Structure formats: structure tokens, C-alpha cells
Amino acid sequence: MTLTVRDLSVTYHNRPAIHSVAFDALSGSVTGIIGPNGAGKSTVLKAVMGLVRPDTGTVRVDGLPIDRVRDTIAYLPQRLALDWEYPAQVRDVVAMGRHAHRRFGRRRGRADHDAIASALDRVGLSELATRHIGELSGGQQQRMLVARALAQEASTLLLDEPFVGVDAATVALLSTLLMSLAADGACVVVVHHDLATTAQMCDHLVLLNQRIVSQGPTARVFTSEWLDRTYAVDPGASGTTASSWQAGRGS
Amino acid sequence: MIDLLIDPLTQYGFMRLGLAAAVTVGVTSAVLSCLLVVRHQALLGDAISHAVLLGVAVGYLFAQTAGIFWGALVVAVASGTLITYIERHSPVKLDAVMGIIFTATFAAGLALISITKPRGIDLFHILFGNVLGVSGSDLALTVASGVTVLVVVLARFRAFHLWSFDPLMARAIGMRVGVLEYLLTGLLSATIVAALQAVGLILVIAMLVTPGATALLLTTRLRNMMVVAAAVGLVAAVGGLYVSFYVDIASGPAIVLVATAAFALALLFAPRRGVLARTVQRRRTARRVLTEDLLKALFNADDPSAVTSLAAVGTWLRGRSTNLRWLRRLVRQGLVDLDADGARLTTAGQREALRMVRTHRLLERFAHDADGVPLPQLHDVAERLEHEVDPAGVRDLDRLLGAPQTDPHGHPIPSGTGQLRRIAGRPLSDQPPGAAGRVAMVGDDRTDLLERMVDLGILPDQAVTVLNRADDTLTVRVGEHDVLQVSTDLADRVYVVPTDRDVPTAPGV
Numbered sequence: 001m002t003l004t005v006r007d008l009s010v011t012y013h014n015r016p017a018i019h020s021v022a023f024d025a026l027s028g029s030v031t032g033i034i035g036p037n038g039a040g041k042s043t044v045l046k047a048v049m050g051l052v053r054p055d056t057g058t059v060r061v062d063g064l065p066i067d068r069v070r071d072t073i074a075y076l077p078q079r080l081a082l083d084w085e086y087p088a089q090v091r092d093v094v095a096m097g098r099h100a101h102r103r104f105g106r107r108r109g110r111a112d113h114d115a116i117a118s119a120l121d122r123v124g125l126s127e128l129a130t131r132h133i134g135e136l137s138g139g140q141q142q143r144m145l146v147a148r149a150l151a152q153e154a155s156t157l158l159l160d161e162p163f164v165g166v167d168a169a170t171v172a173l174l175s176t177l178l179m180s181l182a183a184d185g186a187c188v189v190v191v192h193h194d195l196a197t198t199a200q201m202c203d204h205l206v207l208l209n210q211r212i213v214s215q216g217p218t219a220r221v222f223t224s225e226w227l228d229r230t231y232a233v234d235p236g237a238s239g240t241t242a243s244s245w246q247a248g249r250g251s
Numbered sequence: 252m253i254d255l256l257i258d259p260l261t262q263y264g265f266m267r268l269g270l271a272a273a274v275t276v277g278v279t280s281a282v283l284s285c286l287l288v289v290r291h292q293a294l295l296g297d298a299i300s301h302a303v304l305l306g307v308a309v310g311y312l313f314a315q316t317a318g319i320f321w322g323a324l325v326v327a328v329a330s331g332t333l334i335t336y337i338e339r340h341s342p343v344k345l346d347a348v349m350g351i352i353f354t355a356t357f358a359a360g361l362a363l364i365s366i367t368k369p370r371g372i373d374l375f376h377i378l379f380g381n382v383l384g385v386s387g388s389d390l391a392l393t394v395a396s397g398v399t400v401l402v403v404v405l406a407r408f409r410a411f412h413l414w415s416f417d418p419l420m421a422r423a424i425g426m427r428v429g430v431l432e433y434l435l436t437g438l439l440s441a442t443i444v445a446a447l448q449a450v451g452l453i454l455v456i457a458m459l460v461t462p463g464a465t466a467l468l469l470t471t472r473l474r475n476m477m478v479v480a481a482a483v484g485l486v487a488a489v490g491g492l493y494v495s496f497y498v499d500i501a502s503g504p505a506i507v508l509v510a511t512a513a514f515a516l517a518l519l520f521a522p523r524r525g526v527l528a529r530t531v532q533r534r535r536t537a538r539r540v541l542t543e544d545l546l547k548a549l550f551n552a553d554d555p556s557a558v559t560s561l562a563a564v565g566t567w568l569r570g571r572s573t574n575l576r577w578l579r580r581l582v583r584q585g586l587v588d589l590d591a592d593g594a595r596l597t598t599a600g601q602r603e604a605l606r607m608v609r610t611h612r613l614l615e616r617f618a619h620d621a622d623g624v625p626l627p628q629l630h631d632v633a634e635r636l637e638h639e640v641d642p643a644g645v646r647d648l649d650r651l652l653g654a655p656q657t658d659p660h661g662h663p664i665p666s667g668t669g670q671l672r673r674i675a676g677r678p679l680s681d682q683p684p685g686a687a688g689r690v691a692m693v694g695d696d697r698t699d700l701l702e703r704m705v706d707l708g709i710l711p712d713q714a715v716t717v718l719n720r721a722d723d724t725l726t727v728r729v730g731e732h733d734v735l736q737v738s739t740d741l742a743d744r745v746y747v748v749p750t751d752r753d754v755p756t757a758p759g760v
Contacts, residue, residue: 046419049422049423050422051419051422051423067425070423070424070425071424071425073423073424074423075419075420075423076420077417077420081419082416082417083289083291083416085467086289086415086416086473087289087467087470087471087472087473087475087476088412088416088471088472088473089471089472092412092472093416096409096412096413096416096417096420099409099410099413099424099426100424100425132471148420152424168617168621168651169647169651172651
């Protein structure tokens with residue numbers, strides 16, 4: 001399972017949001033996309049999923065176009081993009097993960113119920129299954145969204161800022177969970193703004209500021225030099241483009 | 252009483268037909284209203300029902316009465332599409348686009364009717380309904396479209412559920428959300444056309460919002476919300492019709508007003524989300540916070556059963572805009588004993604107070620270690636959060652932090668079983684000159700002094716030696732080299748353990 005992104009560009013209202021972004025995310029690893037506000041981190045994920053229309057670029061999963069494998073990819077939107085007054089209980093939202101595998105008119109079977117129960121259990125929400133989603137803390141809400149991805153039994157997970165407004169216990173639980181999913185062969189991509197937890201959790205980093213600034217194994221890329229260039233005021237001054245992505249990936 | 256309900260039905264055929272039509276419309280639009288409410292699209296019903304007027308006029312032009320339904324459907328879907336298209340391809344936002352399109356189609360409908368003056372169309376009835384004029388064939392059409400709408404919603408329930416909660420995920424897993432959007436527009440159009448006779452174009456708007464909004468206040472799942480909304484729609488239809496029959500007001504407005512009354516009741520009395528429940532909840536929380544704070548104020552770490560004078564308690568309570576009567580609540584709850592000298596915590600009260608102290612200090616430790624909150628701000632941060640953490644949260648916090656012994660000020664954290672360790676040490680101001688010591692803890696009651704301590708580096712674990720004492724200043728060496736002047740005010744709040752000899756225990760606040 002390899003997510004291959006090449007030459008991905010998106011323009012919002014005549015202003016480039018991301019320009020010629022290229023990277024690979026491999027199964028068995030947690031890839032972090034980091035960069036300053038407005039660097040286009042969320043846009044990359046949305047463009048990968050086709051939720052915003054890219055101007056150029058290709059996205060392949062093991063060589064297949066994304067439309068062929070959508071049921072195997074879980075996309076977790078930013079928590080605050082959702083309406084938490086919505087009438088749903090925790091189990092309802094987690095059950096939505098099963099929708100990716102639905103067959104029209106088929107009732108939910110034992111496999112579905114098992115997947116839902118085990119997903120709730122892995123994020124420690126079994127006891128809150130019948131709570132209204134608005135009664136959860138921020139950390140519990142985020143855990144519920146991850147449980148939904150687990151219920152989907154996705155082999156690729158794309159998470160948009162999963163740790164915003166989330167308690168430290170949940171950060172610890174979720175980063176451990178994501179790392180163990182990767183260890184079991186999943187391809188995990190996390191958009192992230194907090195550098196502190198990044199280095200611990202991600203074994204691969206993509207430094208983004210509208211363009212790819214650098215990428216590679218965390219140990220090599222997570223240096224003050226590269227981070228300074230990523231967070232530099234003028235993104236154009238420090239960019240490397242698609243042509244240099246291979247150099248950046250030298251591992 | 253029963254006769255009052257049955258007589259109209261047995262005596263008047265139009266009441267039977269009208270009731271059946273009103274119930275069908277009430278239930279169908281109520282179910283759809285749930286989808287509109289959770290999608291924040293309550294005004295979509297508004298927009299489409301105005302557009303339906305144009306459809307009615309056009310349909311009548313082509314095929315008289317038989318064309319009304321199809322004309323309405325086509326124009327409704329077309330205007331829904333137009334709204335989506337303009338919103339996507341211009342900077343104008345959805346609400347403005349809806350406002351433009353529904354008034355435009357409404358105006359066009361009125362214009363067309365005023366030109367062609369169709370004999371089969373009574374504008375007043377189209378706008379406001381005439382449920383008692385429902386014919387057998389009208390009813391058949393209404394029931395058919397109502398059943399269709401309900402069957403489609405049920406068949407696609409999970410898809411609607413997912414799409415309305417998280418449209419991004421719906422698209423990400425490859426659901427064709429465009430199809431759902433058109434489907435919803437189509438269902439809405441069919442419902443609105445079917446509702447023409449019963450409540451009319453203008454009043455169906457209410458039936459496409461009010462039952463769903465009412466049910467949202469009463470339920471926590473979409474499925475239950477639809478059932479409750481349907482019940483509200485049913486009650487509104489039946490209730491409205493009887494009100495209309497006996498009080499002699501138009502049926503459409505009567506139905507809408509009954510639904511509105513149901514909403515008002517839910518808004519006030521809904522068990523968890525109603526205004527009343529929220530007020531009670533807020534007051535309960537305020538009371539709990541005051542109780543917990545008062546217990547903490549009465550608590551004295553050195554002497555847990557110490558007596559606090561009523562004068563002091565009264566002053567404290569007046570500072571929180573209340574008075575000594577508050578103390579009686581705590582006595583009733585068995586947390587405080589009163590005697591001639593004043594108030595003293597009972598064993599249960601001490602336990603509660605220790606629990607609060609534990610929560611407070613764990614939060615300070617967490618805010619400092621995990622979030623980097625500087626020492627002087629810690630107290631306020633913890634004070635704000637301490638009432639929101641439940642016992643499970645406290646246990647998690649303790650485990651996460653590795654069961655810390657002290658907060659960042661050096662104050663001991665009571666154990667989960669309520670044991671409070673004493674910190675050995677005495678105020679820096681009592682240290683004899685020349686005696687070497689180590690800071691065990693610093694007082695946190697004066698933010699300004701705490702800020703000064705942070706500036707000077709006089710913090711727990713720091714080595715300090717008093718070099719010289721004057722009336723109100725001490726000269727101290729901090730660490731290896733720094734020689735500083737500090738006020739006795741500050742020195743009073745720094746507790747020091749001598750490093751060269753053992754000392755008796757000293758206050759642990």
C-alpha cells in the first residue's frame with residue numbers, strides 16, 4: 001500500500017494554495033505533513049481525496065486511481081468542522097465507518113457489529129457508546145472519529161489536525177494507536193501543526209509551505225535548519241519543487 | 252368528549268378526507284424537516300415552496316389541473332439546481348442565492364397567474380391551503396407521494412445520515428452526494444406539491460422546519476428524531492384540524508400554530524436541552540462550585556478539624572455575593588459542623604476538601620508540565636478547570652503524570668485515598684543567617700510575589716542561603732552565585748528545608 005502524489009497543485013480564488021506537491025506515503029509508516037498556518041496542509045489531504053479540485057496532479061494508491069479504492073481510505077476531517085449538536089450517539093457515528101462497505105439494501109450483519117464494538121474498545125469509548133456526541137470532551141470526540149476509521153477497516157488513514165483542542169491523554173492514546181496501526185501495515189498520514197508530538201509519532205515527514213520544503217525520514221528532516229526554512233515568512237524563497245522531491249527522499 | 256372528536260368525522264365526509272390529507276402531509280413533511288434541520292438547510296423548503304407557485308402556473312398552462320403536479324416538480328428541481336449552481340460558481344453565499352431565486356420564481360408565478368387568470372386556480376388556497384376542500388383524487392395523490400417520500404427516506408436512511416453529519420467523509424468514501432442532493436430536492440418538491448391542498452405553499456414551510464426543530468430538542472439520534480418529529484406532525488395535523496373545525500379558523504394556520512405550540516413547549520421543557528433544564532443545570536453547577544470553593548476555604552492542612560470563625564466565613568461568603576445561610580446547606584449535607592466558636596469540617600467535609608485540593612494541584616502540575624503555563628498563572632487556570640474534572644478524569648490525570656507528589660509550587664498533592672503529606676521546612680524569613688537550605692515550596696497567594704520569585708529564580712529545589720537580615724529585607728544567595736535582596740513579605744512565603752541538619756515539620760500549605 002503506497003500513496004503516491006505527484007505534481008499536485010490547487011488554486012483558491014486565483015491564489016495558489018499548494019504548488020506542485022509530490023510525496024509518497026508508505027504502508028507501515030506514519031507520515032506527518034507539517035508546516036505553518038496557511039501552508040496548505042489540509043488542502044493537500046482534501047486534494048488527495050478529490051474533495052477540492054486540483055489544477056494539476058495525480059494521486060495513485062498502489063498504482064490505482066483513488067476512485068477505485070475509496071472504501072479502503074479513511075479521511076478524518078478537522079473535528080471543529082463537524083456539528084456537535086447533530087442528533088447522533090457515539091455508536092451511530094462509529095457505525096458510519098461501515099457505510100464504506102455497504103451493499104444496497106443489505107442489513108447490518110455480525111461482521112459490522114463486531115467491527116463497531118472492537119473499534120469502540122480500542123479507543124476506550126465502549127462505555128460511552130450511547131452518549132450524545134455533544135456530551136463528549138474534545139479528546140473523546142477525536143477518539144470517536146478514529147474509531148470510525150477503525151470500523152471502516154481502512155488500510156490508509158488521512159487525519160486532518162487530529163490533535164487540536166485535545167487532552168494530553170488522548171494525544172498519547174491516539175499516537176500510540178496510529179503507530180501500532182502503521183506497524184500492522186496501515187499507511188497513516190497526519191496533518192499536524194504541533195512540532196512537539198510530531199517527532200515522536202511520525203517516522204516520515206513532509207515539510208510543507210505551499211511547496212514541499214523538504215521530506216524524508218524524521219531523523220534527517222526534523223532539524224532546525226529545515227524547520228526554519230519551512231516556517232520562513234516567504235514560502236517562495238525556500239521552496240524546492242517536484243523536481244527535487246526525489247533528492248529529499250534519499251532513504 | 253370522545254363525541255366531540257368523532258362526530259365531525261361521521262357527519263362530514265370532507266372532515267374525513269381532510270384529516271387523512273392533513274395527517275399524511277404532517278407526517279411526511281415532519282420526517283423531511285429532520286433532514287433539513289440537521290443539514291442547516293431549513294430555508295431550502297422555503298425556497299422550493301415559493302418556486303412551486305411558478306410550477307403550478309406553468310403546469311396549469313400546459314395541461315390544466317393534471318399538469319400542476321408535474322409542473323411543480325420540474326420547476327422545484329430546476330430552481331434547486333439553479334441555487335446550487337449559482338452558489339458554487341459565484342462569491343454570493345447560499346442564503347442570498349436562495350433569497351434571490353425564491354422571490355424571483357414566486358414573482359414569476361404570480362405574474363403568470365395574473366396574466367393567464369387560470370380558472371382552476373384559487374391563489375388564496377394555493378398559498379394558505381384548504382384542507383376541507385380535499386377531493387378523493389387529491390387525497391390519493393397526497394398519500395401516494397407521502398408514501399413514496401417515506402419509503403425513499405427509509406431506504407436511503409444511512410446514506411442521508413452519513414451525508415448530513417459529515418459530507419466530507421461521504422464524498423471521501425465515494426458516495427454520490429450530488430445524487431442525494433437532487434433526491435432531497437425531489438422529495439421536498441413532491442411533499443410541497445402534495446401539501447398544497449392541506450396547508451398551502453406558505454404554511455408548508457413551517458411544517459418543513461418546526462417538527463424537526465422540536466424533535467431535535469427531545470432526542471439524541473436521527474432515527475428517534477424522525478419518529479418524534481412525525482408524532483409532532485401528526486398531533487399538529489389532527490389538533491389543528493379540530494381547532495379549525497370548532498373555533499372556525501382557517502385549517503392551514505391552525506395546523507401551523509399547533510406545531511409552533513409543540514415547539515414552544517419543547518423549547519421550555521425538554522429534559523436536557525430545554526431552557527428550563529439548562530437553567531436548572533446552570534444553577535446546580537453554580538451551587539456545586541460555591542460549595543467546593545467554600546470547603547477548600549475552610550480546609551486547613553495543618554489542622555483538618557480547625558474551627559473557622561463565623562465572622563471570617565461571613566466575609567468570605569459576602570465576597571461571593573451570598574451570606575451565612577449558605578453554611579446551613581453544608582451542615583445539612585453533613586459536610587460542616589457548627590458550634591459556638593464557628594464552623595469546622597466534618598470527616599466527610601475534609602474528604603471532599605482534600606479531593607478538591609488534589610484535583611487543583613494535579614491540574615497545576617499538568618498545566619505547568621504539559622502546557623507550559625508559567626507559575627504565576629497556574630492557580631487561576633486550575634481554579635477555572637477544577638470544577639469540571641470528574642473523578643475518572645482525576646485518576647487519568649494522576650496516571651498520566653506518573654502520580655506526582657507535589658505541584659509546581661512544591662505543595663504536596665493529597666493521595667487518592669486522602670492522605671496529605673507534610674512538607675518539612677520553615678519560612679525563609681525564619682532562617683538564621685548563614686544557614687544553607689533548599690526551597691521546598693513557595694506560597695501562591697500573591698501573584699505579584701510569585702512573579703518576583705520566578706524572576707529571581709527562587710523556586711522549589713533551588714539552594715538558598717540567608718546572608719544577612721535587616722528590618723524588612725533579607726540578603727540571600729540563590730544558587731551558587733546570585734546575591735539578591737528580597738522583602739520579608741516574599742521570604743515569608745518561601746519554605747526552606749535546611750540542607751545541613753534535620754528540622755521539625757512545618758506547615759504544609
